[in-house]
Amino acid sequence: MGLLADAFGEGSILLKGSVDNRSAAIELAGELLVASGRATKGYVASMLDAVEKFGPYIVIAPGIALAHGKPSEDVIETGLSLLVLENAIEFQHSQNDPVQLVFGLAATDHESHIELMSELAQFLSDQDSVNSLLTCSDSEQIRLLLG
Amino acid sequence: MKIIAVCGMGIGTSVLLKINAEKVLKMIGVDATVEAADMATARGAAFDAQIVLTTPELVESLKGLNAEIISIDHFFDLEELNIKLSKALL
Numbered sequence: 001m002g003l004l005a006d007a008f009g010e011g012s013i014l015l016k017g018s019v020d021n022r023s024a025a026i027e028l029a030g031e032l033l034v035a036s037g038r039a040t041k042g043y044v045a046s047m048l049d050a051v052e053k054f055g056p057y058i059v060i061a062p063g064i065a066l067a068h069g070k071p072s073e074d075v076i077e078t079g080l081s082l083l084v085l086e087n088a089i090e091f092q093h094s095q096n097d098p099v100q101l102v103f104g105l106a107a108t109d110h111e112s113h114i115e116l117m118s119e120l121a122q123f124l125s126d127q128d129s130v131n132s133l134l135t136c137s138d139s140e141q142i143r144l145l146l147g
Numbered sequence: 148m149k150i151i152a153v154c155g156m157g158i159g160t161s162v163l164l165k166i167n168a169e170k171v172l173k174m175i176g177v178d179a180t181v182e183a184a185d186m187a188t189a190r191g192a193a194f195d196a197q198i199v200l201t202t203p204e205l206v207e208s209l210k211g212l213n214a215e216i217i218s219i220d221h222f223f224d225l226e227e228l229n230i231k232l233s234k235a236l237l
Contacts, residue, residue, distance in 0.1 A: 053155065054154075054186065054205060055205070057155060057160060057201075057203075057204035057205055058155075058159065058160060060222040060223075061223050066159045068159040069156060070156040070157065070185070093204070094204070094220075095221070096220065096221070110183070113158070113162070114166070117163055121166050121167060121222070121223060124223050125223040125225070
């Protein structure tokens, strides 16, 4: 498995997730990081705080959010989670709403995940890959896509 | 030439911006370093970049810095980065 697929721990991918609002979406993406052993509940709170404080800047491309807090003792291991939403949610972003893919990111420091982010950027730059994530019917398929 | 990619926390959004900005700088042949930073670092006294890359949501908070602020909507669209960076640099 490659670096990108490895970043998604067991139980870190949820398909057809159903939430009512932005906070619930971020929280669920965070819970997936907790479930897969990459962060504690305290980290989920910091992911929510980030958006409260700085706004919906985590929506990095049309339909895609990268929810994250900052490196802290709440991060157990660098990792990613993915929540694919059944129904897209408004994040109140100026350009890129609505959001259907919510990635959660936990990083132990500011440097060690840069190569991982580079692979994620490469993957998400390809619109076919993004479309495939949206149409996958099980998380194993998604793992194969991630390489 | 120093460019800073800024987001709230300095680990996610800004790192993605840095990665793609470096690709574009190579394409257009500009020699510059790109650093990822959080809001606190960007606003701090040590700040010495000529260009700040960030997202539309954070532009207001960064106003007043002695650097050109470029706002990027779609982080994976190298064309958008290319157009905006070329305009500022070439």
